[in-house]
Amino acid sequence: MSDQPREALLKRLEGMEQMPTIPVVLAPLLRYLEQPLDQLEVQQVVDLISQDKSLAAQCLHMANSPLFGRWQTVDSIRNAVVALGLQRMRDIAVSCSVLTLLPKEKTILDPVVFWEHSLGCALVCRQFARKIGFPDPAKAYLAGLLHDIGIVAHLWILPREFAATLQQAQTQHIPLHEAELATLGLTHCETGKMVAERWHLTPDLVAVVGCHHDASSATINRDLVALVALSDLLCRMEGLGYGYVEERQVNLLEQPGFDVLLGECPTLQTFDWARFTFELEAYMEEVHRLVSVLYRAQ
Amino acid sequence: MTAAPSSLARSELPSGPPDSQLVRIRDLVYQVAGIFQPDNKLRMLEDRCAKRMQVLGVSSLRDYFECLTIKPIRQAEMVSLLNEITIGETCFFRNQPQLDALRNIVITRIVEARAKLALRHLRIWSAGCSTGEEPYTLSMMMLEETAGKLKGWTFEILATDLNERSVAHCKHGTYGDYSTRNLTPHFKQKYFIARGEELVVNPEVKAHVNFSRVNLLDNARMAFMKGIDLILCCNVLIYFDVMSKRRVIQHFYNNLLPHGYLFLGHSESLYGVSEDFRLVHLPSATAYVKAEKRQVNPQVKI
Numbered sequence: 001m002s003d004q005p006r007e008a009l010l011k012r013l014e015g016m017e018q019m020p021t022i023p024v025v026l027a028p029l030l031r032y033l034e035q036p037l038d039q040l041e042v043q044q045v046v047d048l049i050s051q052d053k054s055l056a057a058q059c060l061h062m063a064n065s066p067l068f069g070r071w072q073t074v075d076s077i078r079n080a081v082v083a084l085g086l087q088r089m090r091d092i093a094v095s096c097s098v099l100t101l102l103p104k105e106k107t108i109l110d111p112v113v114f115w116e117h118s119l120g121c122a123l124v125c126r127q128f129a130r131k132i133g134f135p136d137p138a139k140a141y142l143a144g145l146l147h148d149i150g151i152v153a154h155l156w157i158l159p160r161e162f163a164a165t166l167q168q169a170q171t172q173h174i175p176l177h178e179a180e181l182a183t184l185g186l187t188h189c190e191t192g193k194m195v196a197e198r199w200h201l202t203p204d205l206v207a208v209v210g211c212h213h214d215a216s217s218a219t220i221n222r223d224l225v226a227l228v229a230l231s232d233l234l235c236r237m238e239g240l241g242y243g244y245v246e247e248r249q250v251n252l253l254e255q256p257g258f259d260v261l262l263g264e265c266p267t268l269q270t271f272d273w274a275r276f277t278f279e280l281e282a283y284m285e286e287v288h289r290l291v292s293v294l295y296r297a298q
Numbered sequence: 299m300t301a302a303p304s305s306l307a308r309s310e311l312p313s314g315p316p317d318s319q320l321v322r323i324r325d326l327v328y329q330v331a332g333i334f335q336p337d338n339k340l341r342m343l344e345d346r347c348a349k350r351m352q353v354l355g356v357s358s359l360r361d362y363f364e365c366l367t368i369k370p371i372r373q374a375e376m377v378s379l380l381n382e383i384t385i386g387e388t389c390f391f392r393n394q395p396q397l398d399a400l401r402n403i404v405i406t407r408i409v410e411a412r413a414k415l416a417l418r419h420l421r422i423w424s425a426g427c428s429t430g431e432e433p434y435t436l437s438m439m440m441l442e443e444t445a446g447k448l449k450g451w452t453f454e455i456l457a458t459d460l461n462e463r464s465v466a467h468c469k470h471g472t473y474g475d476y477s478t479r480n481l482t483p484h485f486k487q488k489y490f491i492a493r494g495e496e497l498v499v500n501p502e503v504k505a506h507v508n509f510s511r512v513n514l515l516d517n518a519r520m521a522f523m524k525g526i527d528l529i530l531c532c533n534v535l536i537y538f539d540v541m542s543k544r545r546v547i548q549h550f551y552n553n554l555l556p557h558g559y560l561f562l563g564h565s566e567s568l569y570g571v572s573e574d575f576r577l578v579h580l581p582s583a584t585a586y587v588k589a590e591k592r593q594v595n596p597q598v599k600i
Binding site for chain 1: 315336570576
């Protein structure tokens, strides 16, 4: 356990002064895109994204990735919005914005590793949602992308304590949240929930951020929480975790989220987990490539 | 903003969406054989199909799909394509994530389960061992653990194949550059004897491996393979029709101890074949364990 008790750590986290706020461009963009589709104007979205040149450049890189369905180059934000649609551009803009949240100075967690996990989880959530007939794959993407924002808070506010935690997880090959609980007395779920509430994220996203390591503890949107929990676990088992191997065996059907999700999506009963796992291999490769390009472009 | 991102080299992008005919062939191969080629391996699948198309004098993937589905040669052609897909997979330490999971997690769990039994002895079966690289790899791995997890334990590896010549090759234990390309200097020095350009498996490694010719569809022989802790059956079931697969899997179920594991080849699946086994995820690998009555523990955290 850290030499500071849990309460003292929580007090340091509460202020969150060191933590960056939700990127300036993102809040108005998200608000704008919440409106009904027929009220949206492409130019407005283009203008919002283009305000931040770095964000715009990164959005273009992502828009050209096959992960977002493009096989021919788009060379402007306008073309990207037209070709991909507003919803996908929202996904892309949010993804790029999240990548700017990490501290610029060197931290214990390689930013590339964190990006890869967040983006990989978002994509797996979206694909998993589509395959099992989950009603809102776009929401699943967003939830997958943001589920670990508590780790970002730990990197900003508790860098020394979190470094020791991650080292313990790496040495013992155990899940990060277990090491957090052992060393800090709190997990990135608890911290992430504080961040999510501070950022005024929607209640379903707050639930995902706060409960993705214990889907059974969610009281609202339990299906979305479960979907992210299973996708997150799959990513970690398939080598897209936090830069180390969790040495364990997992039966996805025995996870607490499985039954919750099964209630919402009956097709999960006959879901081909093996094929889905094999399909991820291609995702992983593209996520590594894309994040490497984005990192260079930052 | 009109300029294309400068660092986005065209060469970094895939050349185009997957060919829909190729995706159809990929899905057919998975449905029939249970082996899957993810999107990043479709180029390889296309090359393999091209080879077969050249042999058959077929000019389009659409026509080749017909060769695999409605032409009289379809069964033989599927076997030929599967041979192309799995070609070159035979070597020592072929699937490193699978072997790491086996050594770091599975052996530990088996030893824990076995500790309740009196006999400190492991029985591993390489079913369809081809020319022997897999069972010898397992033997070396287990020997490495005899000072660690397997201290005080003995082990044996049953290695079987249908092909008499393969079994003879196994017993000989002599391998060239291609088979030994993944061997580290440590393993080469410790477990092999150099003979000219080739490497011969040393007697210590051989002593733990028993080779024999077994047809996996031979009910009488299969019934004798009892008390197994771990079965590896890689790229073998893909050649069987679904009824034969089910028969073999039923045997495997009976052959394995309750804590037993079944490992298949890379990207190989039992989906639609058997409900007797459950897929489990290990780091960058999958395996099958015997299915039990489901007991969902709400306290288990993800």
